[in-house]
Amino acid sequence: MRLIDKVTLITGSGSGIGRSTALRFGEEGAFVIVNDLDAVNGEETAKQIRGNGGKATFIQANVADPQSVQELVKQSHEKYGRIDVLFNNAGISGVGAIHETEPEQWDKVIEVNVRGVFLMSKYVLPGMMERKSGNIINMSSCIAEIGLARRASYSASKGAVLALTKSMQVDYAPYNIRVNALLPGTILTPFVEDFLARSYDDPHIAYESLRKRQLSGDLGRPEDVAQAAVFLASDESKFMMGSPLYIDGGVVFGKNA
Structure with missing residues (x-):
C-alpha cells in the first residue's frame, strides 16, 4: 500500500495508460480522482477501482479549458480537502511532418498536451504550496529525446512538457513539491x-x-507505465526531482545491430 490515503488526480484516466494507472493507484491505497472528457469511460474506470475494493470518484473536465479545470480542482478539494498527487496524463497524438500539418491540427495537439499540463498545474499548485507538500507527474514521451518521422506536433508538445517539468521543479522545490516526467516508448x-x-x-x-x-x-503495455507512475507518486522516489523516467524498451539509449 505505497499510496495509502494519498489523494491522487489522474487526467485522461478513462482508458489506456490513464486507466491502468488509476487502477494501480487504487490497489496501492490511494483516493483516486478519475478525470476524463469521456464520461462513460471515466465512470467505468472509477467503477472498476471501487469494484476492486478501492476508493474513486469521477469528475468530468476538459484539461484545456480554464473554467473546467478550476471546477475540477474545486470539486476535488470539496470532497477530499487536498490533492497530494497530480498526474498530468491526458494527451492526444498528432501525425504528420510540418508541411503536412494544418495550423488547427498543430494548435489542438499543443492545446491538450501542453496547455492542459499548464492549466492543471496552475490550479492545483496553490493548494500544494499552502501545505508545502505535493507531487506532480507530467506525461512526456521518449519522442522528446529522439527524432521520429511525421510526428512534428506531437514531438514538439512532448519536448515542451519535459522542459516545463524541469522549470517547474526549480520554481516549486522550495515548497517541498516534486515534479518529474514519464517518457514512455510505444505503448x-x-x-x-x-x-x-x-x-x-x-x-x-x-x-x-x-x-x-x-x-x-x-x-510496452499500459501496466508498464502505471508501475513507473506508482513509483514516482510514492515516497520511494523522494530523491527524484525534475527527472525524466524512461519506460521505452530501449528506444532512446539503444540501437539494434
Missing part, C-alpha cells in the same frame, strides 16, 4: 491499436516495424 494502448488499424493496409506489418524499433523486441 500498446487501444488508441495505438486503432491508429494502426486505420492508418495501414496491413496493421500487422506496422506492428512488427514498431517492435523492431525497441531493444525489448516488443511494445
Whole structure:
C-alpha cells in the first residue's frame, strides 16, 4: 500500500495508460480522482477501482479549458480537502511532418498536451504550496529525446512538457513539491491499436516495424507505465526531482545491430 490515503488526480484516466494507472493507484491505497472528457469511460474506470475494493470518484473536465479545470480542482478539494498527487496524463497524438500539418491540427495537439499540463498545474499548485507538500507527474514521451518521422506536433508538445517539468521543479522545490516526467516508448494502448488499424493496409506489418524499433523486441503495455507512475507518486522516489523516467524498451539509449 505505497499510496495509502494519498489523494491522487489522474487526467485522461478513462482508458489506456490513464486507466491502468488509476487502477494501480487504487490497489496501492490511494483516493483516486478519475478525470476524463469521456464520461462513460471515466465512470467505468472509477467503477472498476471501487469494484476492486478501492476508493474513486469521477469528475468530468476538459484539461484545456480554464473554467473546467478550476471546477475540477474545486470539486476535488470539496470532497477530499487536498490533492497530494497530480498526474498530468491526458494527451492526444498528432501525425504528420510540418508541411503536412494544418495550423488547427498543430494548435489542438499543443492545446491538450501542453496547455492542459499548464492549466492543471496552475490550479492545483496553490493548494500544494499552502501545505508545502505535493507531487506532480507530467506525461512526456521518449519522442522528446529522439527524432521520429511525421510526428512534428506531437514531438514538439512532448519536448515542451519535459522542459516545463524541469522549470517547474526549480520554481516549486522550495515548497517541498516534486515534479518529474514519464517518457514512455510505444505503448500498446487501444488508441495505438486503432491508429494502426486505420492508418495501414496491413496493421500487422506496422506492428512488427514498431517492435523492431525497441531493444525489448516488443511494445510496452499500459501496466508498464502505471508501475513507473506508482513509483514516482510514492515516497520511494523522494530523491527524484525534475527527472525524466524512461519506460521505452530501449528506444532512446539503444540501437539494434
